[in-house]
Amino acid sequence: MTVPARRVLLVTHPSRDVALNAVLAATRRFHAAGVQIVVPKEDAALDIPDAEVVEDMACAEGCDVAIVLGGDGTMLRAAELTHHAGVPVVGINLGHVGFLAEAEERDLTTVVDQVIAGRWTVEERLALDVTVMRDGAVAHRLWAVNEASLEKADRQRMIEVVVEVDGRPLSRWGCDGVVCATPTGSTAYAFSAGGPVVWPEVEALLCVPISAHALFARPLVTAPSSLIAMELVGRVEGVLWSDGRRSVPVLVSDRVEVRRSTEPLLVARLERTPFTDRLVAKFALPVHGWRGRQRVEPS
Numbered sequence: 001m002t003v004p005a006r007r008v009l010l011v012t013h014p015s016r017d018v019a020l021n022a023v024l025a026a027t028r029r030f031h032a033a034g035v036q037i038v039v040p041k042e043d044a045a046l047d048i049p050d051a052e053v054v055e056d057m058a059c060a061e062g063c064d065v066a067i068v069l070g071g072d073g074t075m076l077r078a079a080e081l082t083h084h085a086g087v088p089v090v091g092i093n094l095g096h097v098g099f100l101a102e103a104e105e106r107d108l109t110t111v112v113d114q115v116i117a118g119r120w121t122v123e124e125r126l127a128l129d130v131t132v133m134r135d136g137a138v139a140h141r142l143w144a145v146n147e148a149s150l151e152k153a154d155r156q157r158m159i160e161v162v163v164e165v166d167g168r169p170l171s172r173w174g175c176d177g178v179v180c181a182t183p184t185g186s187t188a189y190a191f192s193a194g195g196p197v198v199w200p201e202v203e204a205l206l207c208v209p210i211s212a213h214a215l216f217a218r219p220l221v222t223a224p225s226s227l228i229a230m231e232l233v234g235r236v237e238g239v240l241w242s243d244g245r246r247s248v249p250v251l252v253s254d255r256v257e258v259r260r261s262t263e264p265l266l267v268a269r270l271e272r273t274p275f276t277d278r279l280v281a282k283f284a285l286p287v288h289g290w291r292g293r294q295r296v297e298p299s
Contacts, residue, residue, distance in 0.1 A: 004118040005064040007036045009087065010051070011078040012043060013070035019094050020046060022069045022105060026112050027051065033116045038063055040081055060085035065115055065268050071095020072188070076243045079127075079145045079265050088122045088266035090115065097282055099187050100145075102270055114270050125184045125265040126203055126224060132240060132248060133255040142242040145265050146185030148258050150230050150250060151177035151210070153239045160234035163207065166226050172233070175212035180205065180228050180258040184265065187279075189244065195219040199275050205260065230256040 008030060013019045027037055027048055037051040040059040060066060060082040068078040068091040075091045075098075082089055091101035092108055103111050114120060130148040132140040142148065152159045162172045181190035183198040186206060191197065195208035196219055203224040209217045222228065231254070232238055238250040250256060280287055 003064075005035055005115050007038060007063045008115065009038045009040075009060050009063040009066040009078075009082065010043075010048070011040060011066055011068045011070075011074060011081065011089075012046070013074045013094065019069050022092065022094065022108055023048060025108060026067065026069070029109065029112045030116065035116060056081060057084070060087040063087050064118075065090060065120070067111070067115065068092065068101070069094055071098055072100050073245075075100040076145055076245055080143070080243075080245070083127065083143065083263045083265060086263075086266060088120070088268035090120065090268040090270065099278070099282055100184070100267075102268070111270060115268075120268040120270050123200075123267045123269050125200060125267055126182045126205075127261040127263060127265050128180065128182060128205075129259050129261040129263075130180075130240070130242060131257045132250060133257065134251065134253065139254065140240070140248040142240070142246060142248070143261060143263065144185075144242045145182065146188045146243050147179050147181035147190055148256070149177055149179045149189060149210075149241045149244075150232075150238050150256055151241060153237050153249070157236050158213070159232060159236050159238045161209075161238075162231045162233055164227075164229040164231070165207075165220075165222055170220075171214065171216055173209050173212040173214050173217060175209050175214075175217070177210040177238070178230055179208040179210060180230075181208065182206070185243075187282075190219075193219075196221065197279065201275075205258070224260050226259075228258045230258075 039051045040056045044053045066089040078089050093101035128144040130142040158174045163170045179190045183200045183202050186198040190208045193208045193210045205222045207220040232252045240250050241247045
């Protein structure tokens with residue numbers, strides 16, 4: 001994109017002093033360039049000078065891009081606020097890991113200047129549409145960037161889950177839960193449950209059982225067009241979590257369907273940093289001794 005930004009949504013972690021300092025620094029720079037700042041009503045307590053406060057679910061309308069100051073949790077909140085409007089998000093990490101963030105706090109000025117100049121490209125990330133069916137009708141609809149996880153509601157009891165892929169039953173697990181994740185979410189909950197790391201450019205859906213008592217309980221990678229369904233059997237009810245932020249109850253008679261969303265997460269990329277480099281940096285992976293590709297001299 002080369003069109004300068006004129007209206008920017010600012011989403012931040014309202015309880016962090018470091019976030020407030022970053023917000024004020026970014027706001028001053030945007031205002032100096034004639035860019036209008038918009039904040040969701042939930043962040044109104046920050047009292048940002050000359051910012052336009054808009055109801056949360058309408059705050060992204062008419063914005064060119066969303067700047068997110070915080071950790072992955074704040075990025076997930078921003079994704080929820082922006083995906084209906086098709087507004088890309090760019091994250092500045094003020095948290096611990098910050099896998100979804102594009103830059104670190106030290107890069108704040110550079111990020112703001114690039115946004116003002118309109119120097120970014122948009123990358124689409126696969127997201128999830130999740131439906132809970134009850135008695136032949138839709139009981140709940142959820143949208144997720146990282147994962148949808150069906151988990152036990154009672155900590156002392158396992159749930160019994162039958163998993164279906166593309167209309168065919170696959171297996172029944174007595175387990176603590178099942179995580180259905182995107183490639184973006186492969187480094188989040190699914191990773192903790194023993195799932196594979198999937199490069200975000202890969203289009204696929206992941207299904208990872210949590211502490212399953214079964215011989216066949218391996219992480220599964222399905223086609224991006226697949227429909228993964230989960231049904232509770234037995235007598236123990238569960239709870240469905242979306243990105244660890246929203247939850248709804250799941251009854252034994254319910255059916256949970258997970259599919260690729262028609263509304264992807266849009267990420268504003270300022271530079272093309274390889275995912276491998278991000279993985280090494282975030283997990284502090286040992287790469288000493290690497291010599292790289294050997295150059296072959298022409299004979």
